Structures are given as C-alpha cells and as structure tokens.
Amino acid sequence: MRRMATTLALSAWMGFTALSGLRLAQEAGMLDRLLDGGWNGLLTLMPVPLELGLLPNQALAFAATFAALAIGFGMGIAGLNASSTAVARKAEPVAGAVLFALVALVALYASSALTGSQLAGVFGEGPGFLVSVAFTFGALLFDHLMEADEDPADEATFKAVLAAIKAAERRALLENQQSNFEEGETR
Structure with missing residues (x-):
C-alpha cells in the first residue's frame, strides 16, 4: 500500500x-x-x-x-x-x-x-x-x-544503462575468446 x-x-x-x-x-x-x-x-x-x-x-x-x-x-x-x-x-x-x-x-x-x-x-x-x-x-x-520516483524518463535511462552494460559484457567476452584463440595459435 x-x-x-x-x-x-x-x-x-x-x-x-x-x-x-x-x-x-x-x-x-x-x-x-x-x-x-x-x-x-x-x-x-x-x-x-x-x-x-x-x-x-x-x-x-x-x-x-x-x-x-x-x-x-x-x-x-x-x-x-x-x-x-x-x-x-x-x-x-x-x-x-x-x-x-x-x-x-x-x-x-x-x-x-x-x-x-x-x-x-x-x-x-x-x-x-x-x-x-x-x-x-x-x-x-x-x-x-x-x-519511488516513477518518472518514465528515469526508467528509460535505467534500461539504456542495462543495455550498455550487456553490450560491454558481450564485447569483453568476445575479446577474451579472441585473445585465448590467438594465444592458442602461437603456442
């Protein structure tokens, strides 16, 4: 309530x-x-x-x-x-x-x-x-x-931040996989 x-x-x-x-x-x-x-x-x-x-x-x-x-x-x-x-x-x-x-x-x-x-x-x-x-x-x-402030602009900003975090995670995983692959080729 x-x-x-x-x-x-x-x-x-x-x-x-x-x-x-x-x-x-x-x-x-x-x-x-x-x-x-x-x-x-x-x-x-x-x-x-x-x-x-x-x-x-x-x-x-x-x-x-x-x-x-x-x-x-x-x-x-x-x-x-x-x-x-x-x-x-x-x-x-x-x-x-x-x-x-x-x-x-x-x-x-x-x-x-x-x-x-x-x-x-x-x-x-x-x-x-x-x-x-x-x-x-x-x-x-x-x-x-x-x-809680129920401003729609705040919710949109929150969703944009979450999307940016997920995109950064994906890039980090791809970079990690790529660096692991390149290390495997040089060995």
Missing part, C-alpha cells in the same frame, strides 16, 4: 477533528435535538461533554471548523490512496492544503493555550497534541523519502 504512514496519520487527525467537532456541537447544544430523533445509542458512546464554557455560537463556529478539517482529511486520504497514480498525484495539493490546515490547527492550539482560552481543553492536557503533530510530519517525511 502506498503512503501507509501518511494514511495512518491523516486518519488519526480525521478522527480527532471529527470527534472534537461533535463534542463542540454537543457543547453548543446542537446534538440535543438528535436525542429526540433516536440517536441516543450513538450519543451515549460519545465522551463526556467538554464543558469548556464557550458560548453556544462560539462552540458551533469551532465545531464547523473541526468538521471542515475532518472532511478535508478524508478527501486527502481518499485521493492519496486512489488506484490511479494520476489521481493520486492530483490529490497531493489537496493533502498539502489539509496539512496547511493542520499547521493552522497548531496555531489555534498555541494561541488558545497562551491566552488561557477554554478552547485549549479540546486539545487535551500536556504535550500530547504537539507530539502527535511531530509524529504526523515524521510520517509524511518517511513516506516522501520511501516513495
């Missing part, structure tokens, strides 16, 4: 942003209506509400932001793992934009943590969030270094 480390990292971020978006929507009171619609079983699986103390409109705005990030991560994963190499190459800018959004998420975390905002609680306590970001960029670097 291509780009397995990147897919794993983006999948983890998709899960984090989707769950955080749902939890923020829950804090905004938007999921209360779902309780009446028979979604009780699904919502009981959700973690305890964050209780960040955000106003409902603030929590809803951040919920929408996290939902958009989750959709972007999903699009990046789908594109990078497309069966067609051409489609996967076209999806790389989408994945790059999503990674830029991850950098924006780090900026959001840093600004909320530095200002003492309640939103910092979404990212958990301690350095776990930043360590996860570091592992993500490590996975991206790993996949980038491991990916």
